[in-house]
Amino acid sequence: MTQVAVGLAAVRARIAEACRRAQRAPESVCLVAVSKRHSEQAIREAYALGQRDFGENYAQELASKARALSDLRDVRFHFIGNLQSNKVKILAPVCQVVQTLASEGAARALQERAQDLGRSLEIMLQVNVAGEAQKAGVAPAELATLVAAVRACSALSLMGLMTIPPADDDAAAEHCYRALAGLAKTYSLPALSMGMSDDLEIAIREGATHVRVGTAIFGART
Numbered sequence: 001m002t003q004v005a006v007g008l009a010a011v012r013a014r015i016a017e018a019c020r021r022a023q024r025a026p027e028s029v030c031l032v033a034v035s036k037r038h039s040e041q042a043i044r045e046a047y048a049l050g051q052r053d054f055g056e057n058y059a060q061e062l063a064s065k066a067r068a069l070s071d072l073r074d075v076r077f078h079f080i081g082n083l084q085s086n087k088v089k090i091l092a093p094v095c096q097v098v099q100t101l102a103s104e105g106a107a108r109a110l111q112e113r114a115q116d117l118g119r120s121l122e123i124m125l126q127v128n129v130a131g132e133a134q135k136a137g138v139a140p141a142e143l144a145t146l147v148a149a150v151r152a153c154s155a156l157s158l159m160g161l162m163t164i165p166p167a168d169d170d171a172a173a174e175h176c177y178r179a180l181a182g183l184a185k186t187y188s189l190p191a192l193s194m195g196m197s198d199d200l201e202i203a204i205r206e207g208a209t210h211v212r213v214g215t216a217i218f219g220a221r222t
C-alpha cells in the first residue's frame, strides 16, 4: 500500500474508534484531508480511495489544483488558510467551503464575489478562542456581530465555527474545543471544525463535525 492509502486507512480507523468511544455515528464526522503543499497526484490517490473533502491554505495553490483536478466532479475544497480580502476573487470560484472567515470586510468581499458568480459558499467562522496574539480569528466577544453580518449575506451559508488550538498542549486544546462547542450552541450553528493529526480524538469527544488532518494522511510537508 502507498503512504496515502496507509495514512487514510489509519485516520479513518482513529475517527471510527473515537466516535465509538463518544457514542457518536462515524458519519457525523467529516474528514477534511489537508493537502496543502502535497501534489495533485496525492489528492487523486485519496480521491480514488473515497476521500472527497480537501483542505488548502493558499489561494493560488488551491486555484491551480482545482483547475488541474476539474475532472473530479464532486471534490470539495475547504479554504483553511488566512483569509485576506484581496484573495477572495481567486477563492470564490474554486472552493465550496471557507472555514476561516473572521471579519465583516472579508464577508462583504466574499458575498459580492459569490453573488457575481451565482454561487453559494458554505462558511465557518474562525474563532480565536484562547485569545492568542499571533493567531487569526474573531474574538468570542465579537462573534455575535459577525454572525449577524454573515447571516445577512444571501450568497453565504453560515454552517459553523472553526478554531486552531494552542500548540502542543492537550489540556488547552480540550478547553478550547469545549468553549468552541459552547459558542456554536449559543448561535445554533451545527458545524464544528476542530481537531488535527495529533488531537482529533479530543476534538471528536468534544463534538467536532469536521477534523482537518494533513500529516497523518499525506506524510510530512516538504
Ligand SMILES: *Cc1c(COP(=O)(O)O)cnc(C)c1O
Binding pocket: 034, 036, 057, 080, 081, 164, 196, 197, 198, 212, 213, 214, 215, 216
Ligand atoms: C495545516 C493545517 C492543518 C493540518 O495539520 P496537520 O498537522 O498536518 O494535520 C489543519 N488545520 C489548519 C488550519 C492547517 O493550517
